[in-house]
Amino acid sequence: xxxxxxxxxxxxxxxxxxxxxxxxxxxxxxxxxxxxxxxxxxxxxxxxxxxxxxxxxxxxxxxxxxxxxxxxxxxxxxxxxxxxxxxxxxxxxxxxxxxxxxxxxxxxxxxxxxxxxxxxxxxxxxxxxxxxxxxxxxxxxxxxxxxxxxxxxxxxxxxxxxxxxxxxxxxxxxxxxxxxxx
Ligand SMILES: [Zn+2]
Numbered sequence: 637x638x639x640x641x642x643x644x645x646x647x648x649x650x651x652x653x654x655x656x657x658x659x660x661x662x663x664x665x666x667x668x669x670x671x672x673x674x675x676x677x678x679x680x681x682x683x684x685x686x687x688x689x690x691x692x693x694x695x696x697x698x699x700x701x702x703x704x705x706x707x708x709x710x711x712x713x714x715x716x717x718x719x720x721x722x723x724x725x726x727x728x729x730x731x732x733x734x735x736x737x738x739x740x741x742x743x744x745x746x747x748x749x750x751x752x753x754x755x756x757x758x759x760x761x762x763x764x765x766x767x768x769x770x771x772x773x774x775x776x777x778x779x780x781x782x783x784x785x786x787x788x789x790x791x792x793x794x795x796x797x798x799x800x801x802x803x804x805x806x807x808x809x810x811x812x813x814x815x816x817x818x
Contacts, residue, residue, distance in 0.1 A: 642754040643667065644683060646696065649751055651689045658685040660759075664702070670760045675767050676704035683759055694746075696725040698755060700762045706771045711779040721766030723758055 644660050660683040664672045672678075681702040688695040700721045708715050724741055729748045746753065773779035 643756045644685075644754070644759050646685065646687055646694075646753045646755060647751065648689075648694065648746075648753060651687055651694065653689055656687045656689065658687065659683070660685070667756070667760055670757075672760065672763060675764050676706045677702050677763060678705060679703055681759075681763065685755070692728060692730050694727040694753070696727065696753070696755065698723045698725070698758055698762050700759060700766060702763060702766075704767060706767075708773045708776070708779060709770050710772050711776070713773060713776060713779065715771060715773060717771065719763075719766040719768075721762040723762040723765070725755070725758060727753060 643662060643666055646658065662681050662683065664677040664679060664681055667681075679702070681700065684699040684701075686697040686699075698721075702719060703716050704719050705714065705716050707713065726741060726743045727746045728743055729746065
């Protein structure tokens with residue numbers, strides 16, 4: 637298989653002990669074939685990497701920031717939002733250390749002589765994971781109208797369960813208020 641050219645890599649030899657901060661600015665189109673356009677990313681992508689080097693590992697935190705173009709799930713109006721994502725990775729040198737690792741964190745073994753770490757795929761994953769399940773308008777009164785119109789209708793829409801939750805939540809709050817007063 638053809639190996640895709642690496643875009644974002646950490647030159648481990650240039651890292652000093654302690655915290656290193658690396659900034660990358662790239663374009664979504666640079667990540668060809670990595671599904672970023674489908675996720676709504678078409679413009680500039682800002683990546684900040686913090687690499688903390690110690691004797692037995694390099695702890696990497698990837699922070700991404702990019703504008704995603706999408707459509708409101710409720711009224712279908714086009715919306716553009718700055719989405720930020722973060723991912724923690726741990727590159728460990730030794731194999732002897734049988735530490736209990738947090739299952740949520742990602743540990744990878746590398747040789748101490750490794751010259752660079754390619755994090756292009758991880759940056760893509762961070763971006764794609766930063767896209768929320770639902771994207772709705774924030775300051776669009778028309779969208780609110782659309783929402784209430786839809787709720788008053790008899791159609792079963794995806795929005796209905798959420799609205800129901802909100803109502804029961806408000807009811808609980810009212811009950812709580814009353815119980816405090818009594
Ligand atoms: Zn909307």
